[in-house]
Amino acid sequence: MMATLFALTMLADINAAGSIYVNQPTLVSPASEQDERALLSDTNYGLNAEVAFKVVADVNDHLSASAKVCYGCHGFMADMAYFDWTMYDALNVRAGRFPVPFGEFYLRHDPANHRSATKPLPYDMGRMLRRTQYNHAVMPEPYPDNGVEVFGTVRGELAELSYSVYAVSGLKGDAISGDLDFIRSRTEYVADNNRTPTVGGRVTVSFPNLPGNKWRWLAFGASGMWGKYDDEDKLTYALAGLDFYTRFDTVNLRSEVMLRRTEIPDDPARYQQKLVDLYHQREGFYVELDSPFAKYFEWLVRFDGFRRAGPLLVGSPLSDTDSSILRYTGGINWLPTPGVKVKLGVEHWDFSEFDSAQMVHTGLVGTF
Amino acid sequence: MKSPSVWSVLAIAVALTGCGASGPAVDLSGYTPEAQSGYQVLERRCTRCHEIDRPLHANVGQGGWTSYVRRMAKHPAAGISTAEQREIVKFLEAYAAQRAQGVTP
Numbered sequence: 001m002m003a004t005l006f007a008l009t010m011l012a013d014i015n016a017a018g019s020i021y022v023n024q025p026t027l028v029s030p031a032s033e034q035d036e037r038a039l040l041s042d043t044n045y046g047l048n049a050e051v052a053f054k055v056v057a058d059v060n061d062h063l064s065a066s067a068k069v070c071y072g073c074h075g076f077m078a079d080m081a082y083f084d085w086t087m088y089d090a091l092n093v094r095a096g097r098f099p100v101p102f103g104e105f106y107l108r109h110d111p112a113n114h115r116s117a118t119k120p121l122p123y124d125m126g127r128m129l130r131r132t133q134y135n136h137a138v139m140p141e142p143y144p145d146n147g148v149e150v151f152g153t154v155r156g157e158l159a160e161l162s163y164s165v166y167a168v169s170g171l172k173g174d175a176i177s178g179d180l181d182f183i184r185s186r187t188e189y190v191a192d193n194n195r196t197p198t199v200g201g202r203v204t205v206s207f208p209n210l211p212g213n214k215w216r217w218l219a220f221g222a223s224g225m226w227g228k229y230d231d232e233d234k235l236t237y238a239l240a241g242l243d244f245y246t247r248f249d250t251v252n253l254r255s256e257v258m259l260r261r262t263e264i265p266d267d268p269a270r271y272q273q274k275l276v277d278l279y280h281q282r283e284g285f286y287v288e289l290d291s292p293f294a295k296y297f298e299w300l301v302r303f304d305g306f307r308r309a310g311p312l313l314v315g316s317p318l319s320d321t322d323s324s325i326l327r328y329t330g331g332i333n334w335l336p337t338p339g340v341k342v343k344l345g346v347e348h349w350d351f352s353e354f355d356s357a358q359m360v361h362t363g364l365v366g367t368f
Numbered sequence: 369m370k371s372p373s374v375w376s377v378l379a380i381a382v383a384l385t386g387c388g389a390s391g392p393a394v395d396l397s398g399y400t401p402e403a404q405s406g407y408q409v410l411e412r413r414c415t416r417c418h419e420i421d422r423p424l425h426a427n428v429g430q431g432g433w434t435s436y437v438r439r440m441a442k443h444p445a446a447g448i449s450t451a452e453q454r455e456i457v458k459f460l461e462a463y464a465a466q467r468a469q470g471v472t473p
Contacts, residue, residue, distance in 0.1 A: 015436060016427055058435040084442070089450075092442060107443055113418045153442070155449055162444035208413070208447030216412060219445050245416070245445075252416070292419075295393070338425045367422060 018053040020366045021111035025127065029358040038133070038317070039357055044073065044126040050111060052079065062086050070142075073126045074186055079144050090152040097189065100143045101151070101164045101202045102223045103256050104243035109142045115290045117345035117361035121304040121327050122258055122284025125182060129349050129357060133317040134325075137306050138260045138284040139239060140182040145169050146189070147197065162204045170198030170227035171237065178264035178271075178313065179280070180229055180237065198227025200239070219245040223258075235263045251291040259283040264311060271311045275321040280310025298333040298341075319353060326350040341365040393420050398471075399462055406459030409452045414440070416447070423460060430468060433460040 024047050031039060054068040068080035082096030099106050105123055108114045118127045123141035128134070147168030154161045169192035173180040184193075204221040225239040241258030260282045264271070286304035293299055307324040331345035343363035350356045396404045411420055428436050437456050441448035448456070 013432060013435060015432065017422075056436075056439065058439070061435070061438075064435075064439060084439075086442065089442070101444060108417050112422070151442075151444065153444065153446070160445070160447060164444060202444065204445040206445045206447050217416065217447065219447075221445065247416070250415075298419075335419070335421065338421045341419075368425075368427065 013058045015056045015058075016054065016368075017056075018051070018368055019110055019112035020052075021050045021363060023048050023050075023111075023117065023127070023361060023363040026360045026362075027357065028360050029356070031355070031357065035355065038354075039129050041130075041132040042126075043129055043131055048073075048126070052110060054080070074183060077144075077186060078189060079142060088152070090154050092151050094149040094151065095147075097144050097146050098149060100145050100147075100166065100168055100200070100225075101149070102139065102143070102200065102225060102239065103141075103202075103241050103258060104221055104245060104254060105141055105256065106143070111363070112341070112365050112367040115298050115300045115333060115343075116288070116302055116329060116331055117343040117363045118329070118347070120256070120284075120286035120288070120302065121306045121325065122256065122286065124306075127361075129359070130325075130351065130354065133354075134306070134308055134323070135177070135179050136182050138258050138282045139171070140185065143171070143185075144189075145171075145185075145198075146192075158207060158209065160206050160208065162206070163201065164203075165199075165201040167197040167199050170194075170196070171229055173229040173235075173237075173262075175230045175232060175235060175265045178235070179262055180260075193231050194228050194233035196228040196233055198225060200225030200227075204243075214249045216247040216249070217245065219243075221245075229262070235265065237262045249291075250293075251289060253287075253289055255285070255287045257283075257285040270314055272314055272316065275311050277311050280308065283307045283309075296335050298335070300329070300331045300333075302329040302331075303327070304329070322352075324352040339367050341367075393424065394463065398466070399459070402455070403459045403462040406455040406457070406462075409448075409455045410459055413446065413448045413452060413456070417443070424463065428460075428464065430461060430464045433457045433464065 025045055051071040052068060056064060056066045058064045063085055065083040066080055070077055070079040078097060080098055082094050082098040085093045105120060119141060122138040124137050125140055128137060145168035147166055149164055149166035151164035171180045172185045172188060172193045202223040204219055206219040208217055210216060210218060221243040223241045227237060229235055229237050237260060239260045241256060243256040246253050261279050263279055266278060284306045286302060288300060288302040290298060290300035305326045309322045312318055312321055328348040329345055334342040345361040347359045394407060396407055414423060434457050437453045440446060441453050
């Protein structure tokens with residue numbers, strides 16, 4: 001794949017772009033040493049950085065190739081390596097390693113593109129508090145995977161319909177934990193761990209030309225995904241989500257709600273017998289308002305949440321079979337010069353079975 | 369610390385919706401009316417996913433914007449019609465030309 005992409009870039013117009021994000025989280029709420037260890041266990045608490053570099057080559061009007069490498073929690077990764085074959089606006093084929101289309105956030109996952117210092121909670125990974133206890137949120141973002149996607153847009157006078165259907169390797173996990181493993185899903189990026197591809201789709205209906213000058217946009221989306229995650233090819237997972245976007249003048253309102261239902265092994269000895277079921281469910285949502293203001297600044301407020309419900313493994317650090325997190329975020333960004341953004345975010349975390357916590361995130365983004 | 373209520377978050381949000389952008393990021397006075405119109409479309413469409421800064425200092429030379437904008441418009445729900453793509457390209461090509469001449473836009 002990389003050789004093909006390299007050959008294509010030799011024949012084509014090439015564009016390069018990228019971003020660098022440096023983040024410093026600080027726990028500002030008082031916590032005992034033991035609580036602090038539990039809160040921050042696997043969370044990126046020190047200064048951390050993400051780097052992304054993307055090259056796109058337009059071979060002709062119908063063929064382009066993209067490759068992106070990124071550096072983050074898991075070292076250097078091939079985040080994208082795919083080609084797009086465009087027949088019509090309504091029919092495109094993408095093959096290779098690409099961002100799997102699920103939800104509204106996946107196109108904005110780069111820290112240079114989303115306004116908050118951290119990702120919405122349903123998609124949070126390394127910056128999630130109590131990550132060890134909850135074993136991550138609903139789904140990872142970015143989520144690049146190998147496969148084939150067919151997508152397109154049909155445009156009308158008032159509305160446009162976009163669709164995407166795909167088959168990819170799928171998220172990976174194991175029967176021992178009875179859950180997905182986001183790190184394994186990203187790092188084993190050559191071959192699937194089982195014989196069942198994950199299939200899914202996404203559809204959006206947009207009204208980009210609303211009457212009037214202020215209310216500018218309205219879009220609704222729905223996403224779904226199904227696959228098997230364990231090496232033995234037995235345990236299934238399913239994801240479903242709805243999203244909404246609108247804009248009033250320069251103020252964006254973005255919102256998503258989603259759930260993941262993950263099958264667990266039928267092995268009662270390994271699960272606490274408080275609740276008997278063969279699935280656990282993770283649900284998440286966010287509502288965010290953001291806007292530029294005063295030329296060099298942006299503001300945002302976000303309310304997001306996460307809930308894990310279902311049987312617990314013996315020895316789980318959670319005690320409740322229905323455990324949740326609510327988070328309240330406010331942020332201000334400063335754009336001192338084109339291509340540079342300073343982010344400041346304040347977060348209040350409310351846990352259903354632990355003490356609340358407050359975090360401050362400072363970040364610096366550079367784009368090119 | 370007491371948790372903020374959903375209503376207090378909503379109240380802050382409503383108050384902040386009055387804080388919009390103060391004006392265009394580019395001085396448009398030296399541009400043709402077509403290019404100025406293209407800027408308005410750029411601001412309206414592209415900032416759904418990223419700041420307007422990104423295309424303004426992107427590494428794309430003169431003549432390179434047609435394919436770039438076409439590719440961006442392929443993103444699901446991008447909301448950029450073929451006519452709007454042409455308008456955006458007109459502005460970005462004019463902007464690239466000014467940059468090439470060393471004019472600080």
